Amino acid sequence: MKNRLRSFNGLTVVKILIYAFFGIFLLLPLVSVFLVSFTSQPINLLGSITDPGILSSTIEKFKAISLANYEKIFTNKTYFSAVTNSLQLAVLVALIVIVMCIPIAYGIARTTMPFKKTIAALCTIPLIVPTFISAYAIIIMFGRSGWVTYIYNALGGEGMLLDPYSMAGIILVQVFFFFPYALWPMVAAFKVSDISLEEASLNLGARNWFTFIFVTFPLAIPGVISSALLIFTVSFSDFGTPIILAPKDLNLLVVEAYREIAGFFNWGGAAILTVIMVLVAAFFFWLQHLFTKGKNYGSVSGKPKQQKLNDAKGLTRTLSVYSLVIVIVPLLAMLSILLQSLATTWGKNPLPNGYTMKHYQTIFTSSIGNIQNSIVLALGALILSVIIATFVSYFVVRQNSSKLDFMTSVPLVVPGIAFGIALIQTFNTAPLHLTGTALLLILAYTIRRLPYMVRSTMGTMRSIKQDIEEAAVNLGATPLTAAITIIGPLMLPGIAAGSILVFITVIKETSISILLAPAEWAPMSLAIFQNILRGEYYTAAAMSVVLVVIVLILQAIANRISKNQL
Amino acid sequence: MGSVKISQLTKEFSGVQALNNVNLDIQEGEFFALLGPSGCGKTTTMRCIAGFEQPTSGTIHIGETKVNHIPPNRRNCGMVFQSYALFPHMNVFENVAYSLNIKQLNAGNLATKLPIYLRLLNRKLGKYPKAIEQKVMEILEYVELDKHATRLTSELSGGQQQRVALARALVMEPAVLLMDEPLSNLDQKLRHSMRNTIRRIQQDLGITTIFVTHDQEEAMSMADRVAVMDQGEVKQIGTPIELYSRPSTPFIANFVGTSNVLKGEVVGQENGHSIVKGHGFLLKSMNHVEKNDVNVIIRPENIKAFKPGTISEDQLTNIIEGKVLVSTYLGSIVRYDIQVEEYQLVVDTTFVPGEAILTEGEKVQLTIDPERVLLI
Numbered sequence: 001m002k003n004r005l006r007s008f009n010g011l012t013v014v015k016i017l018i019y020a021f022f023g024i025f026l027l028l029p030l031v032s033v034f035l036v037s038f039t040s041q042p043i044n045l046l047g048s049i050t051d052p053g054i055l056s057s058t059i060e061k062f063k064a065i066s067l068a069n070y071e072k073i074f075t076n077k078t079y080f081s082a083v084t085n086s087l088q089l090a091v092l093v094a095l096i097v098i099v100m101c102i103p104i105a106y107g108i109a110r111t112t113m114p115f116k117k118t119i120a121a122l123c124t125i126p127l128i129v130p131t132f133i134s135a136y137a138i139i140i141m142f143g144r145s146g147w148v149t150y151i152y153n154a155l156g157g158e159g160m161l162l163d164p165y166s167m168a169g170i171i172l173v174q175v176f177f178f179f180p181y182a183l184w185p186m187v188a189a190f191k192v193s194d195i196s197l198e199e200a201s202l203n204l205g206a207r208n209w210f211t212f213i214f215v216t217f218p219l220a221i222p223g224v225i226s227s228a229l230l231i232f233t234v235s236f237s238d239f240g241t242p243i244i245l246a247p248k249d250l251n252l253l254v255v256e257a258y259r260e261i262a263g264f265f266n267w268g269g270a271a272i273l274t275v276i277m278v279l280v281a282a283f284f285f286w287l288q289h290l291f292t293k294g295k296n297y298g299s300v301s302g303k304p305k306q307q308k309l310n311d312a313k314g315l316t317r318t319l320s321v322y323s324l325v326i327v328i329v330p331l332l333a334m335l336s337i338l339l340q341s342l343a344t345t346w347g348k349n350p351l352p353n354g355y356t357m358k359h360y361q362t363i364f365t366s367s368i369g370n371i372q373n374s375i376v377l378a379l380g381a382l383i384l385s386v387i388i389a390t391f392v393s394y395f396v397v398r399q400n401s402s403k404l405d406f407m408t409s410v411p412l413v414v415p416g417i418a419f420g421i422a423l424i425q426t427f428n429t430a431p432l433h434l435t436g437t438a439l440l441l442i443l444a445y446t447i448r449r450l451p452y453m454v455r456s457t458m459g460t461m462r463s464i465k466q467d468i469e470e471a472a473v474n475l476g477a478t479p480l481t482a483a484i485t486i487i488g489p490l491m492l493p494g495i496a497a498g499s500i501l502v503f504i505t506v507i508k509e510t511s512i513s514i515l516l517a518p519a520e521w522a523p524m525s526l527a528i529f530q531n532i533l534r535g536e537y538y539t540a541a542a543m544s545v546v547l548v549v550i551v552l553i554l555q556a557i558a559n560r561i562s563k564n565q566l
Numbered sequence: 567m568g569s570v571k572i573s574q575l576t577k578e579f580s581g582v583q584a585l586n587n588v589n590l591d592i593q594e595g596e597f598f599a600l601l602g603p604s605g606c607g608k609t610t611t612m613r614c615i616a617g618f619e620q621p622t623s624g625t626i627h628i629g630e631t632k633v634n635h636i637p638p639n640r641r642n643c644g645m646v647f648q649s650y651a652l653f654p655h656m657n658v659f660e661n662v663a664y665s666l667n668i669k670q671l672n673a674g675n676l677a678t679k680l681p682i683y684l685r686l687l688n689r690k691l692g693k694y695p696k697a698i699e700q701k702v703m704e705i706l707e708y709v710e711l712d713k714h715a716t717r718l719t720s721e722l723s724g725g726q727q728q729r730v731a732l733a734r735a736l737v738m739e740p741a742v743l744l745m746d747e748p749l750s751n752l753d754q755k756l757r758h759s760m761r762n763t764i765r766r767i768q769q770d771l772g773i774t775t776i777f778v779t780h781d782q783e784e785a786m787s788m789a790d791r792v793a794v795m796d797q798g799e800v801k802q803i804g805t806p807i808e809l810y811s812r813p814s815t816p817f818i819a820n821f822v823g824t825s826n827v828l829k830g831e832v833v834g835q836e837n838g839h840s841i842v843k844g845h846g847f848l849l850k851s852m853n854h855v856e857k858n859d860v861n862v863i864i865r866p867e868n869i870k871a872f873k874p875g876t877i878s879e880d881q882l883t884n885i886i887e888g889k890v891l892v893s894t895y896l897g898s899i900v901r902y903d904i905q906v907e908e909y910q911l912v913v914d915t916t917f918v919p920g921e922a923i924l925t926e927g928e929k930v931q932l933t934i935d936p937e938r939v940l941l942i
Contacts, residue, residue, distance in 0.1 A: 465649065465651065467647045467648075467649055467651040468651045468652075468653060468654075470616075470618055470638075470645075470647070470651065471645070471647055471651035471652075471653070471734075472653070472664070473618075473638045473639045474616060474618075474638060474639070474643065474644070474645045474735075475639075475644075475664050475665035475668060475734065475735075475738060476639050476640070476642075476665050476668040476669060476672070476738065477639055477664075477668045478637075478639050479639075481668065481671065484683070484687075485664075485683070485686040485687065486653055488687075489655045489687060489688075490653075490654065490655055
């Protein structure tokens, strides 16, 4: 707006294209699925524009509009229990994670706890592993023939310590694999208050525990609440764990929505569940946003405060042992997968009966296609998101395009399974018949992971001063040439870091893959999922190990890049 | 090369008047300074000339051409940015060669464009043509940076970066050279030598140059003419000497050098002098003005201070009584703050070794040559 002269040029065309992209592949599906929740029949909005025949049938469908689906939430027992169970699960996970993390966060932030670095390093494991693999690992450990069960029985226990195929099992997985999302914000929250406040409290005669409860903790409360809301949203949107572990009699929104669409092609049912998912996730996302607004705890601000750390030996040792016990669980889970992948057979014993590389041979001969698919799809999504994210951050940072900024954060709110359903519904027929193609899969991955990419590129974009670009224009370059020759090269580090992140998350992606991937384009995550369903546990384990190794390597590269940037 | 003519330029930023009826007529080959405090509109004026801001109304001519609707990349105004805005991923040579590359890029077709893009993206991907190489090295030699051609700009000192920015702007042979606070990022000593360098280059090339500064010393020492701006308006245009000796408003009197500004009233005429009266003073001035209520402007160095009773006969006009509040020894001069009724006058006297400095609280008599009493 600043300059009417520049209002029409190459960049404007790019901007229009990006708006069209978001309009067609993000907003249109969400709007469509919302409409379907009223009509109970697929709505073809694109077709209605191009084809009068479709238009008239769409109008017919709108005439049959009803709130029947919305009534069903309360009348249909399955739906109602799905909603309450999902909410219950998310609340429980959030509460347990918070309570579990308080001592660890305090230990890291405010004490000289031993093994702090080891603990912090182990905390990254859960973030690398896709949840359905973690869920599967819990089966290996806690299942009927799991080694935990073996030890439990050897110690005199009856049956299983904990049935993985239950609400408790799902909670277990989500708690131990989502807690790092809450831990670091909480560490930041505990760093806010100054040790001098605690010393003041002690000086005024309060005891240690009294000081913690009435001084230290209250100051950290906003950060803690925000973490809890974050965990709630993550747990609520998680598809990988419930799809593996939820027993038949336990309805959860994500699973129910998946069944409605994949099993019964019940458009209305899937739509209403999708709408509920998006609304709940969006609401909690907004709540969390509200809490963190203006309270940027972990952020860099001025000089670092000198903090004195608590070094009482008894306390730090206890905290250290406790933290290690917690963070070791995900590690054990991954080791279990590794052992399973190398086992000839593994019955109800602490260790496998024998070791073999056979399963790896199997996947590298028969399933190499899945690995290739994953890489090709991830590369596709990566290229698309690099291009879009680069331009989006340009428009947001340089032209204050808050609409685009908002648009790129919408995917954060939409649970994967919900987005998948919306896409299937929208692109099921002409004129854009994309369901069942690799293209739709790539588009879905791209949109879902774009927020990460945009965050990364936007950061670098902000660090490039406006006058550098103006200098290029002043020297004769058109805005587009300036973008290509000056801004592009300067953004490379941000783009590199962001694209590795996109690549990793796409390889890990579960819900979209399971819902949208056609057989000939099945990525690793889908192959593992199907293997688990078919009971081919050993190959599933081997494939999981390959997947985690790929992610680990990429993560290491990404860390290096971002370190070099600093 | 070209003149720059700005007529009735107005710029509004979402309702805020940044520029109000700015008129400038800058001659070909002139070194012209826009001087004013921050927020006065000087940078906005320059950005309007460069094309980064679009005027709300008014016209800008470069040479004979009206440029209002020419986009910034085709205005051919070389600009030296305050932060220099050097491309950090390019070395000195590539920075300077950028505009030449772009020129080639715009002239060529698709086949010739690709190699240019490639060498713009990475120096290893393409060789520069002889003509460009020669031209760049020539200008680098001119600013004494030819030995640093392959350095990254971040490896250079502030003064060297400044010269790269200058070379980069000059190599495109701009019609006008624009400089935004060119010296503000340099330390005191470098600033002085850079002032001379810029002035020398400008004189050498005879290029029309407009530079923006808030530092009056910079403007006065470098420019042929200076426009003093305040609150989006041009307050006065003139040579440095004109601005200093005949400021048109109290604001300029204070902004260009230091001034004592007193409120007075013209009470009569006598022997070709105006008699002006105010609180604590009755002064003669060689100045004649139409109005009665006037601002009396007196430069600190034009006031002489004496201990009471020591004034020589021939200086017995325009005497003001006061009291020394503070005396500050500044090396070659001594600066006094002197209380005269409600005014605090600043008085600079040459320090003569061996002569006593007036002490605080001491009574003092001041005299001013009627020729140095300016009424506005």
